[in-house]
Amino acid sequence: MNKDIFKLAFIGLTFFAVGTSWAQDPVTTEVDTSWKRGGMIGLNFNQVAFSNWAAGGENSVSGIALFNYFANYNNGTINWENSLDLAYGLSQNGKEDARKTDDKIDIASKFGHKIGTNWYYSALLGFKSQFTAGYNYPNDSVKISDFLSPAYVTLSLGMDYKPNDNFSFYISPIAGRLIIVNDQEMADGGAFGVDPAEYDAFGVKTKSGDKLRLELGALCKIEYKKDIMENVNLNAKFEFFSNYLEDPQNVDVNASVKLTMKVNSYINANIGAELIYDDNTTILVDSDNDGVIDAAGPRTQFKELIGVGISYKF
Numbered sequence: 001m002n003k004d005i006f007k008l009a010f011i012g013l014t015f016f017a018v019g020t021s022w023a024q025d026p027v028t029t030e031v032d033t034s035w036k037r038g039g040m041i042g043l044n045f046n047q048v049a050f051s052n053w054a055a056g057g058e059n060s061v062s063g064i065a066l067f068n069y070f071a072n073y074n075n076g077t078i079n080w081e082n083s084l085d086l087a088y089g090l091s092q093n094g095k096e097d098a099r100k101t102d103d104k105i106d107i108a109s110k111f112g113h114k115i116g117t118n119w120y121y122s123a124l125l126g127f128k129s130q131f132t133a134g135y136n137y138p139n140d141s142v143k144i145s146d147f148l149s150p151a152y153v154t155l156s157l158g159m160d161y162k163p164n165d166n167f168s169f170y171i172s173p174i175a176g177r178l179i180i181v182n183d184q185e186m187a188d189g190g191a192f193g194v195d196p197a198e199y200d201a202f203g204v205k206t207k208s209g210d211k212l213r214l215e216l217g218a219l220c221k222i223e224y225k226k227d228i229m230e231n232v233n234l235n236a237k238f239e240f241f242s243n244y245l246e247d248p249q250n251v252d253v254n255a256s257v258k259l260t261m262k263v264n265s266y267i268n269a270n271i272g273a274e275l276i277y278d279d280n281t282t283i284l285v286d287s288d289n290d291g292v293i294d295a296a297g298p299r300t301q302f303k304e305l306i307g308v309g310i311s312y313k314f
Helices: 003-023 184-187
Strands: 033-046 060-076 077-093 101-115 119-130 135-137 141-145 151-162 168-182 204-205 212-229 232-243 253-262 265-275 283-285 295-297 301-313
Touching: 060 101, 060 301, 101 135, 101 151, 119 168, 141 184, 151 212, 204 301
Parallel strands: none
Antiparallel strands: 033 060, 033 301, 060 077, 077 101, 101 119, 119 151, 135 141, 151 168, 168 212, 212 232, 232 253, 253 265, 265 301, 283 295
């Protein structure tokens, strides 16, 4: 089996071990009802195998490891929400090397102080990145992303309208976003909006590309999660960011919708979609699929997922 499939299995087992350790509550003499904690570990797998199949086909195997955890505090005046969302997926078709299908690190913490009915003064801290390198397949010789390349660190101050545990509308007129491109080669190329490297007339690099880009703007974040019917949960997130310092009319968008349908205590089905638009992210387009890039620039990114697998809630 390809070593990348072992990597996926290892990550899945790591998620399970971490989640199991967090799920074990220590013995206490008093329960603090201000805290609510929980999470989910999941493994989704798909496999197709053929042998002397007249209709034709190609063997394939794919899988995604998922881990979610939350720890929320509310004492009536203070509301503090913390979440961790991880995902990693691989797919292998025939004799091809395994390719990445999902890769996400998303950490968020929001602290609010109640000032009236359903309203909070709030501060939001967020971090987003990925685990491993990404490529513009079928070209797998040049990396287009990697761990901390990019990474997004967001810190903002604003108001949060939260009428119940299911809905949150957060708006911030003062939001700072730090874009990190830790890979020097990508930084030299000006990936994800950082200032690129400078070269003299002979092509000799005189200044390395910046690894950091600071943006100041406005942030709006909407979240909705609810059991819309028995054993069916809807989770939707919409995030909008406008950079005051450059092209504020070009609003960055990050939206996701996920529907989870529980079959029994350990098996569920998932349907999800994610849409991203980032004006600083250059998408390389190979319209003829011949390895030649014929267009480059910001594009609307879209991903959809349908899967069935095992999960454990704690």
